[in-house]
Amino acid sequence: xxxxxxxxPTGHLGxxxxxxxxxLAGCDHGPDFIVADSGSCDIGPYPLGADxxxxxxxxxxxxxxxxxxxxxxxxxxxxxxxxxxTGTDRGVEQFAAMIRDIAAEHGLAxxxxxxxxxxxxxxxxxxxxxxxxxxxxxDGRADADEVLLARTDRIVAVMDAAPIAAALRDxxxxxxxxxxxxxxxxxxxxxxxxxxxxxxxxAGKLMECASFCCEPFMGxxxxxxxxxxxxIRITAxxxxxxxxxxxxAGHAMYERRNPFYEHVVSGTLDMRHCRYEAVDERTxxxxxxxxxxxxxxxxxxxxxxxxxxxxxxxxxxxxxxVIENIDAAIAWARARLSERFGAPDQAGxxxxxxxxxxxGVMGELEAAPxxxxxxxxxxxxxxxxxxxxxxxxxxxxxxxxxxxxxPEVKGTAGAAAxxxxxxxxxxxxxxxxxxxxxxxxxxxxxxxxEFHLVDGRARRAA
Amino acid sequence: xxxxxxxxxxxxxxxxxxxAGVDHITxxxxxxxxxxxxxxRDSGVLSPKTVAALxxxxxxxxxxxxxxxxxxxxxxxxxRRRPSGSPxxxxxxxxxxxxPLFGIEVA
Numbered sequence: 249x250x251x252x253x254x255x256x257p258t259g260h261l262g263x264x265x266x267x268x269x270x271x272l273a274g275c276d277h278g279p280d281f282i283v284a285d286s287g288s289c290d291i292g293p294y295p296l297g298a299d300x301x302x303x304x305x306x307x308x309x310x311x312x313x314x315x316x317x318x319x320x321x322x323x324x325x326x327x328x329x330x331x332x333x334t335g336t337d338r339g340v341e342q343f344a345a346m347i348r349d350i351a352a353e354h355g356l357a358x359x360x361x362x363x364x365x366x367x368x369x370x371x372x373x374x375x376x377x378x379x380x381x382x383x384x385x386x387d388g389r390a391d392a393d394e395v396l397l398a399r400t401d402r403i404v405a406v407m408d409a410a411p412i413a414a415a416l417r418d419x420x421x422x423x424x425x426x427x428x429x430x431x432x433x434x435x436x437x438x439x440x441x442x443x444x445x446x447x448x449x450x451a452g453k454l455m456e457c458a459s460f461c462c463e464p465f466m467g468x469x470x471x472x473x474x475x476x477x478x479x480i481r482i483t484a485x486x487x488x489x490x491x492x493x494x495x496x497a498g499h500a501m502y503e504r505r506n507p508f509y510e511h512v513v514s515g516t517l518d519m520r521h522c523r524y525e526a527v528d529e530r531t532x533x534x535x536x537x538x539x540x541x542x543x544x545x546x547x548x549x550x551x552x553x554x555x556x557x558x559x560x561x562x563x564x565x566x567x568x569x570v571i572e573n574i575d576a577a578i579a580w581a582r583a584r585l586s587e588r589f590g591a592p593d594q595a596g597x598x599x600x601x602x603x604x605x606x607x608g609v610m611g612e613l614e615a616a617p618x619x620x621x622x623x624x625x626x627x628x629x630x631x632x633x634x635x636x637x638x639x640x641x642x643x644x645x646x647x648x649x650x651x652x653x654x655p656e657v658k659g660t661a662g663a664a665a666x667x668x669x670x671x672x673x674x675x676x677x678x679x680x681x682x683x684x685x686x687x688x689x690x691x692x693x694x695x696x697x698e699f700h701l702v703d704g705r706a707r708r709a710a
Numbered sequence: 711x712x713x714x715x716x717x718x719x720x721x722x723x724x725x726x727x728x729x730a731g732v733d734h735i736t737x738x739x740x741x742x743x744x745x746x747x748x749x750x751r752d753s754g755v756l757s758p759k760t761v762a763a764l765x766x767x768x769x770x771x772x773x774x775x776x777x778x779x780x781x782x783x784x785x786x787x788x789x790r791r792r793p794s795g796s797p798x799x800x801x802x803x804x805x806x807x808x809x810p811l812f813g814i815e816v817a
Contacts, residue, residue, distance in 0.1 A: 290729050292795025292802045387733040388773075388789060497781035498724065498740050505730045505787040506774045524780055550732075555797055600798035611800050612791060613807055615766040631797040677797035680732040 251474040251481070252441045254434055255279035257315065258468050259457035261286035261328060262301075262308030270459075270470040270485040275318045277472055281437045282319045284311070285430040285456055286343070287330020289550065289680075290503075295334050297401050297552030297678035301342070302333040312343065313350045316422065320356050325416060327423045327433050335404050335427025337367045343424045344700070351704030358703040359422060362415035365696045366426030368403045368549065376686065383549065383684045392684050400551040400681040407547075408513035409448065410691035412436035420699065427550065429512050430456035434473070443477055449517045450537035451475045453510055454482055454496060461499035462489040483531040491532045493524035513548075513691045515541040545691050551682025556596070557635040558674030561628040561646035562667040570663045571624055573654050574603065577663065581648035589641060597637065599645045602627040626664075631677045642671050718755075719812040721746040727807040732794050734773060735804035736787040737761075739811060747782035753816050756784050764810050 255274040258266040261284045291302045301308075312328070319326035332339030340363050347361060374397055377383060383392035390396075404427035413436040415423050425433070431452030438448035451473055454461055459469035462484040469486040484491045500519060501507035510517040518538040527533045565571055578601050589595050604625040607614035628646045632638035649664040657663055688694060718725065723742045730736035739756070741747035750756060758772045767788065774787040795802045 289732050290794070290803050293732070293793070294795065387731060389733070494740075494781060497778070498738070498783065501736075501738055501776075501778055501781060501783060501785050503728050503730055503736070505734055505736055506776060507778050507781075507785060508776070522780065558797065598797060602800055609800055609806050610809075613765045613767070613788075615764060615810060629797060679796040680793035683732050683793070 251476040251479075252281070252438055252443070253277065253279045254281045254283050254437070254451070254455065254473045254475065255470060256283050256434070256455045256458045256473070257470040258284050258311060259460055260288055261311045262303035262332070264468060265307045265310045266314070266468040266470070267486070268314055271314060271318070274470040274472050274485045275322060278322065279324060279472065281325050281327060282315050283327045283433050283455075284315065284458075285329050285428070285433055287333050287335045287339075287427060291333060293552035293678040293680045294675055296336065296404065296550060297554055298676065299334065299336050299338050299402050301339065308332065308343070309346050309350070312346050316347060316350050316356075317354060319422065320359060325421050325423065325437065327412060327425070327436065329412070329425040329428035329430070329433040331424050331426060335366055335425070336402060337365050337426065340365050340424055340426050347422055347424065348702055351702050354704060356702070356704035358701055358705075360419050361422045361424065361700045361702045362418070362420035363698050363700065364407065364411050364415060364423065364425040366405045366407055366428070366694065368405050368694060370397050370400060370403065373397055373403065373549075373686075381686060383686050386548070386683045386685060389683055392682060396681055399553040401553045401678075403549055403551040403682060405547045405549055405694040406513075407695050408432045408691055409435035409439055410514065411695040411697055413439050414692060415697050416440055418699070422702070426695070431510060431517075432512060438475055443475065444539065445515065445541075446517065446537045446539035447475065447477055447480065449510065449512060449539060450519065450522070450534070451480045453517060453519070454480060454499065454534055457499065457502065459484065459486060459489060460502065461496050462486075462491045463495040464489065478535045480534045481527055481531050482534070490530050493526055493532050496532045496534055497524045513542070513545050513688070515539055545688050546685040547688050547694055549682045549684045549686055551680070552678045553681040555677040555679050556631040556633045557638040558677045559630045559638045559642035560672040560674050561642050561670070562672075563626040563628060563646050563649050564665040564667060565624040565626065565649070565663070566665065567657070567659050567663065568620065569657060570652065570654065570659070571621060574606075574624060577649055577652035577654060580652055581645060584648050585641065585644060588644065589637070597630065597632040597641045599641065600629040601645075602629060629674070639671050646671075716816050717812060718750065718814045718816065721750060721816060725808050725811050727804055729794050729804040730787055733790055734787050735790060735807055736774075736785065737808055737811065738783055738785050740781055740783040744782055750816055751777055751784065755814050755816055758786065760814075761786055764814070
């Protein structure tokens with residue numbers, strides 16, 4: 249059997265616009281599939297919790313348009329997963345609407361679009377709990393209970409290749425999927441081509457971040473994968489990049505706790521015995537993955553919930569005496585806040601002083617903060633259920649540094665500089681509430697596929 | 711007396727940190743060549759114990775520690791105190807937590 253070829257232009261569609269030159273060079277190789285992931289947990293809990301996108305629509309459209317035009321010109325399927333950063337139903341519908349608009353704008357001949365939704369309701373999960381189905385915590389988290397679900401505003405389930413492979417078998421020419429394991433987008437067509445889950449998921453794992461698996465470091469450049477059973481060849485398409493055994497192996501450990509295992513719904517990819525070799529100047533080959541099917545399919549759930557409204561203020565300190573005694577100044581400020589608003593836990597407010605110049609970047613992980621920084625930039629972050637109160641708490645938390653009472657302060661006109669006497673409105677604070685798994689009977693169980701005929705010519709004529 | 715001190719910064723081509731899911735930050739130290747990798751691996755300066763001490767955290771927050779020969783790399787992962795992006799957190803991608811590794815001396 250000939251190798252299956254996959255072109256991947258970006259590791260996060262829309263996050264910044266991808267580079268077209270290497271993508272078009274990849275199209276010249278006549279790939280069998282064009283595949284890109286569009287989501288990530290890295291952007292924090294806000295986009296999922298508030299169900300908003302992290303990428304500008306113009307950049308998402310740029311990437312989708314380049315992929316769709318190439319895929320329709322070449323007559324090959326295009327697969328996009330974790331639509332619009334979060335993979336919520338909003339993201340799937342938004343990308344499907346963009347696909348229709350692009351098709352109409354370019355008068356594209358009819359094609360079959362599949363959308364696969366993965367959002368879950370709190371009520372459904374409460375029902376599962378009530379029926380005795382455990383929602384198990386990952387990474388040391390406790391299992392979910394009603395209280396945790398009550399704190400969760402939005403939930404997506406993470407699909408593996410099964411629903412995508414099924415949509416392709418049913419004739420989908422464009423797949424817009426909700427939240428999906430990045431590697432599953434690539435694995436789906438490879439499984440349909442008869443390759444083993446080990447090869448299919450491993451190829452996806454290697455390709456999911458596009459040019460990040462090449463050297464030197466460049467984002468948003470395309471790569472080409474040629475995949476045969478236990479023989480995965482990855483080629484850099486930017487003329488200044490190479491895919492080498494070291495760059496490919498180095499990427500295998502990127503963004504993961506452990507370089508040896510990748511978990512998907514239907515099993516675990518075992519990369520302990522993988523081998524990496526050079527093929528030519530721009531191409532490396534990987535082999536040796538194994539796949540351990542799960543005795544019980546488990547679907548990962550991601551959920552985020554709102555903590556409160558956020559307000560921010562920026563304060564600077566230059567007085568060396570105040571800098572030396574900043575902990576005492578903050579303690580004094582906190583005491584005054586508690587006097588006025590009540591104890592933070594009971595009264596439902598929180599203030600975080602981020603001390604840039606001391607440990608603002610690393611926080612508690614900063615083992616050696618400088619004793620005498622030249623100046624301190626302090627970001628005062630306040631979270632409170634009520635927006636008006638958040639504003640008030642933030643103003644007092646910042647101004648209390650200005651009025652900080654320290655016994656030997658000489659600058660009696662103000663112990664801090666206010667960058668502006670201004671409270672900045674932040675996005676509401678959210679937290680990741682669910683990082684859990686739920687057992688299912690079938691890997692497709694929680695996912696909803698619909699087919700749509702998109703006829704760009706009809707819409708343009710209309 | 712001054713002496714030349716070789717540090718991880720001299721020997722590694724990549725030293726990085728990044729989220730591994732929402733509850734962990736993972737650190738990759740990738741060496742320029744097998745000789746540098748083997749020198750550091752065999753020196754004992756990188757271990758769960760040494761990195762826990764460097765970051766001032768208890769040993770049980772180091773959830774993974776792997777010597778990854780195909781990439782000439784050492785990799786370890788720590789559990790975050792709070793999930794990434796929670797209010798009060800300072801590094802939503804976990805991408806600037808590697809700096810203390812630079813100064814580790816390799817005998």
